[in-house]
Amino acid sequence: MAFYAQARLTYGIATGGHFYNRPVCYHYVALCRYHTTKKCFVLSVGEVGDEVRYLRRKTMYSTKSEDQSSTDHVIRGQNGDQSQSSPEKEPLRTDRNEDDQSSEEFEGASYGWWLFRPKFLKFLNSPKGFLVTYCVTNLFMNTMADGIISTTITTIEKRFSLSSSQTGTIPGSFDFSCAAAAILLSSLVKSRRMKLRFISIGVALIGFGAMLYGMPHFLVGPHVYGALKADVCVPQGNSTESESQVTIGIGAAPLLTFGLDLLEKSAPPNQGGLYLGIMQISKGLAIAVGFLLGGQLLGFYIDVDKADPVPPAGGVSDPRWLGAWWLGFFIMGAALLFMSVIYGGFTQNFFESSVEEIHDTTSMTSSRSRMVLTAIRDISGEVLALGCNVCLMCSIFAFLFNGMVFAGITTYAIKSLEVQFGLPPGRASFMIAVLGAILSGVLMKRWRVGVKGALKMASVFAGVTVMFSTFVLIRCPNMDFAGVTVPYHNRLAPPATPVVVGSAILSNCNRNCTCSTYYNPVCGRNGMTYFSPCHAGCVEHDLQTQTYSTCLCVGSDLAPAVFSSNSTDPDVMPGYCESGCGLLPLMLALNFGWATSLSAVAPIILFVLLRSVEERQRSMALGMTNLVGRLLGTIPGPIMFGALVDRSCLLWGQTCGERGACLLYDTANMSSYLFSATFTCNFLALGCMLVALYGWERKRRDERAVKVKPRPLRLSIVMDMKEVDSTE
Incomplete structure (x- = not known):
């Protein structure tokens, strides 16, 4: 049920099916809603004299007809006086069946979904x-x-x-x-x-x-x-x-x-x-x-x-x-x-x-x-x-x-x-x-x-x-990356950066290897990182240890490295070189x-x-x-x-x-x-x-500063009143 009350500030308490007004604050009007626990919750507050509307969904007063009960009620007030348009204080219906649905949504212990409201989730x-x-x-x-x-x-x-x-x-x-x-x-x-x-x-x-x-x-x-086995030197002539x-x-x-x-x-x-x-x-x-x-x-x-x-x-x-x-x-x-x-x-x-x-x-x-x-x-x-x-x-x-x-x-x-x-x-x-x-x-x-x-x-x-x-x-510091941050051993200087994968990172030691553009970095024995084993010029690959040997580009800074095929020490290892x-x-x-x-x-x-x-x-x-x-x-x-x-x-x-x-x-x-x-x-x-x-x-x-201004205005009003009294 819904009802309205107006006084200076009206706060409603329902007892025995009746409603009583009690002023608690000045110049306000409250819109309240009836609750089966005999309490009134303040839903909204407005200045007295302002128009407060609320569309009722149920009949509130037993003396009202069905047509009247579906209309809006307007409460107006001036300086806390009783409004002429306010409804008379009449007994409210306290029918439990009519109150349950409207009050359920305001019940403090209610939590859940539709008819399922478990108590352990209160x-x-x-x-x-x-x-x-x-x-x-x-x-x-x-x-x-x-x-x-x-x-x-x-x-x-x-x-x-x-x-x-x-x-x-x-x-x-x-x-x-x-x-x-x-x-x-x-x-x-x-x-x-x-x-x-x-x-x-x-x-x-x-x-x-x-x-x-x-x-x-x-x-x-x-x-x-890029497959490790295939990535060796083979010489030749959106969006969701x-x-x-x-x-x-x-x-x-x-x-x-x-x-x-x-x-x-x-x-x-x-x-x-x-x-x-x-x-x-x-x-x-x-x-x-x-x-x-x-x-x-x-x-x-x-x-x-x-x-x-x-x-x-x-x-x-x-x-x-x-x-x-x-x-x-x-x-x-x-x-x-x-x-x-x-x-x-x-x-x-x-x-x-x-x-x-x-x-x-x-x-x-x-x-x-x-x-x-x-x-x-x-x-x-x-x-x-x-x-x-x-x-x-x-x-x-x-x-x-x-x-x-x-x-x-x-x-x-x-x-x-x-x-x-x-x-x-x-x-x-x-x-x-x-x-x-x-x-x-x-x-x-x-x-x-x-x-x-x-x-x-x-x-x-x-x-x-x-x-x-x-x-x-x-x-x-930057890692030593062959052909990008440091030159190959037989190149005077690396290319100007930034570079795109391709011929820019090639050198004489790997130019004839037809290397792919799949990124598979490896660390050479000389502490340099190479784009792939192919770019390091590696010829042999150990499938069991995943290491490479006979790498033509890994060696001194002056000449290509020459290793025998029987060398037991690998020339490069998968991954980046540690920076330390x-x-x-x-x-x-x-x-x-x-x-x-x-x-x-x-x-x-x-x-x-x-x-x-x-x-x-x-x-x-x-x-x-x-x-x-x-x-x-x-x-x-x-x-x-x-x-x-x-x-x-x-x-x-x-x-x-x-x-x-x-x-x-x-x-x-x-x-x-x-x-x-x-x-x-x-x-x-x-x-x-x-x-x-x-x-x-x-x-x-x-x-x-604004709060101080009304005082001289009030004083001037008093002075005007005194002047009127003196003339009389």
Whole structure:
């Protein structure tokens, strides 16, 4: 049943089937809904005198006819006086059969799907239950989107012969679709019930998109690599990935926009920052889990699902090895589909205990069609109003720059470790710190900081991030690669880089060998790495030990090497030559400090975004953040970092006569390029936080100045009254 009440602020208590008014606040009118437990929940509140409409679905008053019971009731009031249009206080129906259906959706212990509502899942329908569900979903989504994709990006490049600039568009398509969907949904969907339903549907779309991401593996044939036995000197005379990321981005929009809003609203007083910090912890943990899980899955051969796969003889350490990059997407897709079912069991009533609920005036006051038209008509005005909020816009741009560097670094961090320190993809997994998210959340809860304190804290962490960004400069020297970084023994200088596989890396010792373009690097006894045994000029191959001998190009720097066929020592071994660089621990230590400070900034920015605007503007503010942060940050971030990685390429592969994936990078150029981009983004984020702090302090000074103005006006009125009295 539904009923209406009006006083200064009317709060209803139903007892014995009657309703009584009790004023608790001035100048407000409340719209309440009857509950079988004899309580009235405040659904929406409006100024007295404003028109409050609600379409009743049932007959409320026993004296009303069926025609009257299906119409709208309007409550008006002036300065707390009884409205003439208010219905008379009459006994309400307390028929249990009529009340059950309408009250079931507001029952605090209710959780489930349709008629199936198990009691052992009651705990989920609470703010803490929603927090746990959101964090688990965030864990699964970011494990896939940030961790597994970053781990498998190099494998995807080799499998489909893509450059880093091309693979950078894969996460970009996710961000573009997410931003477009977020700004549309935030302006059209206002009801909390609909927000929960959209989140459930969106999570299901993420799961479907994750499975779609792995489908190209089943649409192509088995992986073909250069055979070791055939690769000796014989003298003579697409993409489904982008489509899946669009699907994932559309599905993630409700979760990232509505989920954060509902999470902050449901948090107990003074714990909103802690809830956002816990959410950010799940994201940081997801990236670490994604790196570890992706590294383990790459230990399985790419064609593990096919009958009698033939992996390279060198195993995981063989440069020709490609891991099962597709397997993690199906695992995460199944987990996200399960989480979409969990979201379907939530009801909106666990928000009722929130203090902020009494300020929500939009969800129940207009019809669906009118809401859509009004949203479309007023969206430009809302965006303009938010655009004038200096604190909000600077926080959005700080989110933009942090998102740009975070998306770029996480996408190509694994590749950087492979290039700089010669680690195979399965081992090049490092932990993104979650300590910063824990630290910032705990500090905000302990000190109960407001927007000003949060901005100061974010500025400190942003400054630390700038200092620790020097970790990108740590590098190892380039490997000695014959014909690219160092000349063959009978060539004065290597060719100008970058070069494409072909005649550019040939020399007199292998020019007549008709070598193929299959990449099969081997390490020579002289410490040089060769493109293949054929390029090393090797004539003999031992199938049992997988070594090569009688290699014409392996020898002194002055003359070709001449070895007898009976030589017991091999000339080359499969794989790269070891670099012997011991700077990896130092780089990981500095990277830990950088990741810790960067992860500490993210929940603080979200806290400032939600608290620097009015509650009715929060969904739109989050939508703008997703739109601006993704269109200008996380979309161009991977593309920009991928282009910088491509600029440091020394040797390009060749597939079907066209340039393929990069096979060898210049470590010095890669470090310089990545440091320039990382330092610039971190420094700009720090500047935005400082400007946001200035804008917030200026806004508070202006508000305090406005509050002082009515006093002289009241004094002038008194003086006018005295003048009137004197004339009489």
